[in-house]
Amino acid sequence: MLGSILRTRELVKSFGGVRAVDRVSIDVRQKSLTMLIGPNGSGKTTLINLVTGVYRPDHGKIFFDGTEITGYPPHEVFRLGVARTFQIPQPFRKLTVLENLLVTQPGNPGEGFIKSLRRGRWKKFEQESVEKAFRILRLLNLDHLWDQEAEKLSGGQMKLLEVGKTLMAGAKLLIMDEPIAGVNPALAHEIFETFTRLRDEIGITLFLVEHRLDIALRYTDYVYVMATGSIIAEGGPAEVVYDPKVIEAYLGE
Amino acid sequence: MTIPEVFFIDLLTIVGLFVIISMSLNLEFGYAGVPNFGKLLAVAGGAFFVGAVPGRIMMFILSPGSGLDFVQNNIEAVMLLNQVFASDALASIIYLVFSLVGAAVAGGVLGYVASYPAIRLRGDYLAITLLAMAEILRVIADNWPEFIGGSMGVRIPDPFRWVGGETRALAVAVTILAVVAIVFVYLELVLRSPLGRALRAMRDEELSAEVYGKDVARLRTKTLMVGCAIAAVGGALYSFLTASVSARDFNRVTHTFWPWVMVIVGGAGNNVGALVGAGIFVTLRKFITFYKSYFEPFVPFDVVWLEYLLLGLALIVVLLYRPEGLVPERPTKTLRRKELLEIAERVRSEASSK
Ligand SMILES: Nc1ncnc2c1ncn2[C@@H]1O[C@H](COP(=O)(O)OP(=O)(O)OP(=O)(O)O)[C@@H](O)[C@H]1O
Ligand SMILES: [Mg+2]
Numbered sequence: 001m002l003g004s005i006l007r008t009r010e011l012v013k014s015f016g017g018v019r020a021v022d023r024v025s026i027d028v029r030q031k032s033l034t035m036l037i038g039p040n041g042s043g044k045t046t047l048i049n050l051v052t053g054v055y056r057p058d059h060g061k062i063f064f065d066g067t068e069i070t071g072y073p074p075h076e077v078f079r080l081g082v083a084r085t086f087q088i089p090q091p092f093r094k095l096t097v098l099e100n101l102l103v104t105q106p107g108n109p110g111e112g113f114i115k116s117l118r119r120g121r122w123k124k125f126e127q128e129s130v131e132k133a134f135r136i137l138r139l140l141n142l143d144h145l146w147d148q149e150a151e152k153l154s155g156g157q158m159k160l161l162e163v164g165k166t167l168m169a170g171a172k173l174l175i176m177d178e179p180i181a182g183v184n185p186a187l188a189h190e191i192f193e194t195f196t197r198l199r200d201e202i203g204i205t206l207f208l209v210e211h212r213l214d215i216a217l218r219y220t221d222y223v224y225v226m227a228t229g230s231i232i233a234e235g236g237p238a239e240v241v242y243d244p245k246v247i248e249a250y251l252g253e
Numbered sequence: 254m255t256i257p258e259v260f261f262i263d264l265l266t267i268v269g270l271f272v273i274i275s276m277s278l279n280l281e282f283g284y285a286g287v288p289n290f291g292k293l294l295a296v297a298g299g300a301f302f303v304g305a306v307p308g309r310i311m312m313f314i315l316s317p318g319s320g321l322d323f324v325q326n327n328i329e330a331v332m333l334l335n336q337v338f339a340s341d342a343l344a345s346i347i348y349l350v351f352s353l354v355g356a357a358v359a360g361g362v363l364g365y366v367a368s369y370p371a372i373r374l375r376g377d378y379l380a381i382t383l384l385a386m387a388e389i390l391r392v393i394a395d396n397w398p399e400f401i402g403g404s405m406g407v408r409i410p411d412p413f414r415w416v417g418g419e420t421r422a423l424a425v426a427v428t429i430l431a432v433v434a435i436v437f438v439y440l441e442l443v444l445r446s447p448l449g450r451a452l453r454a455m456r457d458e459e460l461s462a463e464v465y466g467k468d469v470a471r472l473r474t475k476t477l478m479v480g481c482a483i484a485a486v487g488g489a490l491y492s493f494l495t496a497s498v499s500a501r502d503f504n505r506v507t508h509t510f511w512p513w514v515m516v517i518v519g520g521a522g523n524n525v526g527a528l529v530g531a532g533i534f535v536t537l538r539k540f541i542t543f544y545k546s547y548f549e550p551f552v553p554f555d556v557v558w559l560e561y562l563l564l565g566l567a568l569i570v571v572l573l574y575r576p577e578g579l580v581p582e583r584p585t586k587t588l589r590r591k592e593l594l595e596i597a598e599r600v601r602s603e604a605s606s607k
Contacts, residue, residue, distance in 0.1 A: 052464060054464065083464075090461045091457075092454040099584065117442050117443075138604055143600075143601070
């Protein structure tokens with residue numbers, strides 16, 4: 001069995017009196033599609049924000065690929081190979097769809113105040129990035145919109161753009177907060193098929209928050225269930241959905 | 254030279270100076286989203302550098318035995334140096350270039366200082382802090398006679414003396430326009446590069462930019478350093494135009510507020526906008542000042558206020574009817590559209606042949 005790429009130990013984060021994340025320890029296995037589910041307000045987004053450095057944990061530790069990353073700022077977490085999407089899409093509004101993708105390509109040699117002048121040094125990189133970006137846009141059925149400003153997209157298209165950005169980032173671990181919310185079922189299945197292809201062919205690990213279990217579960221290797229800040233159950237998708245604790249958490253809402 | 258010629262050269266000179274300053278603000282605010290309400294800091298900083306440093310160094314090099322202090326014996330010292338510069342074009346040019354480069358470095362340092370609040374504060378808090386920093390520099394210069402002569406200011410040696418006579422104004426104008434051209438080309442290249450795209454991304458959604466690997470604090474710092482260096486060169490050029498430096502010549506209305514108006518009216522996020530904004534405003538202002546006395550019988554208040562009223566009105570009209578400015582931001586591509594379409598086509602045909 002493969003080791004885990006992401007580990008958290010006893011993570012705690014409170015907002016005022018609310019313990020949004022309460023002693024959460026998870027192990028996301030390498031090259032798996034792992035899901036995090038749970039009722040509204042159970043702390044899923046907060047956990048993602050802790051892992052990606054957007055929030056600092058009050059307590060506990062985070063490890064990625066063997067290194068401790070507790071307290072790392074978001075851009076450093078990204079550089080180690082973690083890309084994420086936001087539950088509410090936050091595109092670069094005035095940038096085109098294509099540019100939104102290009103921006104997230106790491107290691108761009110043209111991003112300095114002097115380096116940007118040496119066109120010869122970044123042009124090739126840019127052409128390759130554009131090609132990669134168009135492949136991703138095609139996959140997400142967004143290629144006809146490549147020249148649109150991101151703010152003009154529909155809600156569903158913005159979600160897809162978020163997914164596209166993480167694919168562009170070429171990360172080892174993709175963390176997505178409800179990637180298919182608002183996306184039609186046919187396309188949603190296509191996206192999940194892409195996810196499994198990424199996992200099987202390139203060995204990318206996916207850690208997803210999703211409410212639409214009818215679509216998502218069949219692609220899933222492992223599930224964590226959160227309720228009121230804590231992990232209440234974990235296991236394979238088939239066992240977890242019949243776990244009485246899980247049913248109670250959802251029904252007890 | 255005829256009066257229209259003098260008027261026109263003077264106009265070009267002032268437009269050029271404000272284009273430099275508003276382009277620097279456009280880099281900071283229009284591209285990177287850093288609301289630099291302390292534009293005065295760098296502009297004055299560049300001018301104060303020119304008032305304080307190059308003259309002293311020149312005295313040390315050219316007449317070390319004279320016993321004259323550049324600031325305390327300012328008139329004599331400047332006369333002495335001007336005698337040298339009047340007949341030595343090379344020395345003049347070296348002095349000019351050294352002063353401009355030095356001003357840029359001083360501006361970069363001030364930009365670094367300004368970045369301390371700019372990576373920690375946002376919105377109004379940042380604006381007020383930067384505004385205050387600029388005021389502090391101005392007040393220090395005004396009250397510290399040894400620095401640049403306090404409220405009296407200092408005269409500075411004139412690097413255009415060897416040109417002489419009427420053509421001096423033309424030489425100053427050409428120099429300023431040359432700097433405008435260099436800054437414009439540089440900023441256009443930046444805008445059409447991956448860096449320009451990253452800056453605009455940071456402006457649009459800071460947290461996303463951070464999460465997608467951009468070191469936002471570093472980018473903001475560098476942007477302010479470059480922006481302030483450019484603005485400082487503008488301040489330095491203004492000093493050479495008047496051959497003097499005085500803390501009283503710099504204020505937040507002219508050097509912070511006007512550039513903001515120019516960028517907003519012209520259109521933030523593109524350099525042509527900054528150019529158009531500065532051009533229109535300086536021209537309007539000059540005409541209003543020029544024809545002020547004609548309005549005297551018609552307005553029931555001091556005509557001095559007319560300028561502010563009309564320009565304020567113009568700002569409101571633009572904001573109401575063209576909130577994106579006269580020249581709105583357009584996507585600036587790193588590669589040509591044709592090339593992008595070719596790549597798109599290649600990807601499409603590859604996929605369908607599979
Ligand atoms: N920035 C914040 N400030 C204060 N409270 C917060 C903040 N972020 C989250 N919370 C609180 O923490 C708890 C967990 O919220 P979180 O957004 O992590 O839930 P979630 O599982 O993602 O829910 P959903 O399924 O609705 O997205 C909630 O009670 C929420 O109100
Ligand atoms: Mg959430």
